[in-house]
Amino acid sequence: MEIKGFGVEEWLNENEKTARLDISQSTIKSLTLGELLKFDSQDPTEQITKYLDTKLNYGWIEGSPEFKRLVAELYANVDSQNILQTNGATGGNFLVLFSLLNPGDQIISLYPSYQQLYDIPKSLGVKVDNWDIQEDLDWQPDIEQLKQLISPKTKMICLNNAQNPTGSLLKESLLKQVVTLAREVGAYILADEVYQPVDKVDQFMSVADLYERGISVNSLSKTYSVPGLRIGWVATQSSKLADIFRKYRDYTMISGGVVNDTLACVALRNRREILLRNEKIVKRNHEILRKWVDSQEKVDIIMPEQVSTACIKLNIEMDDETFCRNLLDETGVLLVPGNRFDMPGHARVGYCTDTDTLKKGLEELAGFLKACQ
């Protein structure tokens, strides 16, 4: 099984621990363990003491009943039995693709987006057609292109909504059209929904709610600020599909870990408060980024939704990878080159880091850009 290197992961693995001003990440400023526990109790130390008796066995294989119930509450039409805990959304995407796709299948994937969604299928011997996001459509794809691509042979449509790295959200009307087209040919829709906008979580349309063959993958890593827990999930209306995932899941993962499950429940129980905290960070930093781009001659942007990733266009002669490498070497500021997402001439800005780091990072970036042709 041949697979292409994962562009963004390889770049971050190489550079994120040495960067001085990291404005590349896609999480809303991560919580500390103490901050997370404080949502449950004024005294985090007391909380920790309570956990000392936790037996470090495998815990609940599919996620604890509380975890599954709390996750099911995020959906209108998904029963808690059809929630399966995974190792982050990364594990969720892998599980769905590995469970449903066979060599020779044909799928359509939003492109560029999260590389897992097209390069895992290719590695499994699947033919992947790209459904392109378009800058001149504010990073939306064109439904007419999907109509051309789809056929009774289409086994699955892969979406990333909201989308990494642009932070754009598929319009509701468009998403509904995708569901109609998929239903006509019986295709599954897998939607990686880790970037739910903080200001629209309640109105957000999950594909698992909209469509009987829809599969939503999500996690606590982005909108909920605890990527270190490595907890995600797969959600579907269909118990038949959930049973297929169960079978394959047994071969790839036992449980998410008893401590992680416990802490994931803390985050889910307190998700309203976490969202309030995060809405403030995202709004504040979104405005800083917007004003900064307005002041820059060599940068354009289609502003993201209230999600933690943004994509700038670099109007410079140097290629984006060399630019980002030189920027890091000379200033310590880390971005992700667009090339790592098959988006040359662009770069990802993880603007939802702490505000001070963002301000300093953008200041250094402005200085560096000035010296560029």
Ligand SMILES: Cc1ncc(COP(=O)(O)O)c(C=O)c1O
């Ligand atoms: C679209 C998308 N899905 C999944 C992930 C990984 O999520 P997790 O930490 O839950 O595995 C990322 C991380 O960058 C992402 O951008």
